[in-house]
Amino acid sequence: MKNQLISILIVAMTLATAWAIRGQFGHEQGAAWAGGIGALGLVLVSKRKDWYSKIYSVAMASAVGWGAGGMMSYGMVVGYGRSSNFPNAFYGLLMLFVIGGLYGILGGGLVGLTLESSKERKINWGALLAEMIAGGVLGYYLFVVQLEWLMTPPREETWSVCLGAGLALLWHMARNNYTSPLRVSVYSALGAGFGFAFGNFLQTLGASLEIPFNTWNIMEYSIGFFGGIGMAYSVFSSVWPEETAPSEGWESKIAMLLVFVGIPFINLIDSMGYNTLLERIKDPVNPETTAMLSTLFSTLIVFSVAAIGVYKYLKSKTGFARKDIQVLFITYLAAYILVSYIVVGVFAGRFPSNHQLYVVNLVVILWLAAKQLTPFSGTPVAVMPMNKWLLYLTGIVVIIMFLAFVSVNTHGVLGGAHERFGI
Secondary structure (H helix, E strand, O other): OOHHHHHHHHHHHHHHHHHHHHHHOOOHHHHHHHHHHHHHHHHHHHHHHHHHHHHHHHHHHHHHHHHHHHHOOHHHHHHHHOOOHHHHHHHHHHHHHHHHHHHHHHHHHHHHHHHHOEOOOOHHHOOOHHHHHHHHHHHHHHHHHHHHOOOOOOOOOOHHHHHHHHHHHHHHHHOOOOOOHHHHHHHHHHHHHHHHHHHHHHHHHHOOOOOOHHHHHHHHHHHHHHHHHHHHHHHEEEEOOOOOOOOOOHHHHHHHHHHHHHHHHHHHHOOOHHHHHHHHHOOOOOOHHHHHHHHHHHHHHHHHHHHHHHHHHHHHOOOOHHHHHHHHHHHHHHHHHHHHHHHHHHHHHOOOHHHHHHHHHHHHHHHHOOOOOOOOOOOOOOOOOHHHHHHHHHHHHHHHHHHHHHHHOOOOOOOOOOOOOOO
């Protein structure tokens, strides 16, 4: 039990740190980098050699799943959670639970299916992708266009696309009896959903107490931490094939190129270009020099990530050892930390306190990973009782209701607060 708890903590801290860093980048590509880091940490602590062989595919599934949720807008919802009246605050926290839950459904579900794939039972990825795309389109037109259920007016209502795709994913797993991936999807959803709502509560509390810290980062860390707990616990307590199928050569190659080349380079173009950093850093002394140095070093880091990913792939013909997974994990997470330092202005002499905590988290993660043993439960769960999930869901909603009540009684009108309902 102790080994399992340590392993769960490692994954939780990994996804939490990556998600906190993701706040510097945003959108799908930032979430995808964070999702890939979470999967690398999961496989690292699993100590399953057959999972090592599909490391790139698991990382890609996590990057795509957790990254897809990056299309959802939640700025207005965060503002509802900062409201000074209960109906708006409760609505805000509850909708953050929904948004966080959608991240978990997609990210956890795709990771679970990748781990489930074996020689005897391969996943029909083409059929699943078609179903999820159809579900996303139908979700938008049903919930937004027809029923006009607007969560974040006047922002985009892309939560409905993720909801439709998530429901299609759940239905695919349920009707094909993919019990373990279904558990991972649901537990990840409950964890990430609660983490997002709880994080907003902590953010609001920090703002009302005027704590001098990046409270947005607290919320981002929270969704990653609790989402990581849900994903790791469900993976380590579920039943998996004794020998899962290794990824095909073309599959690993595409996955490696997407995770270690595509995602970092997209983030480089979108968030680390010269003009972007010139505007973002706003160095009052040497703006052009600072922006140029920042872009050059970011480019060097991204190229290094790509080179290491490709090198390890070429060497993988003889198989992966745990030290290879550790190299990929450290490379991907450390690079994310370094470019995060750069985009906030390290070359302008800025060292935000939250970034020092990223480094502390990395050190603790590596220290724990060196000590942990096999994380799998001696009595894995092979069933998914619906009444238990409904009980968990009800309990979380009650807790969110309590958090909303506490929140509105600890502050007055806060900056950034929004009102969904005129009360």
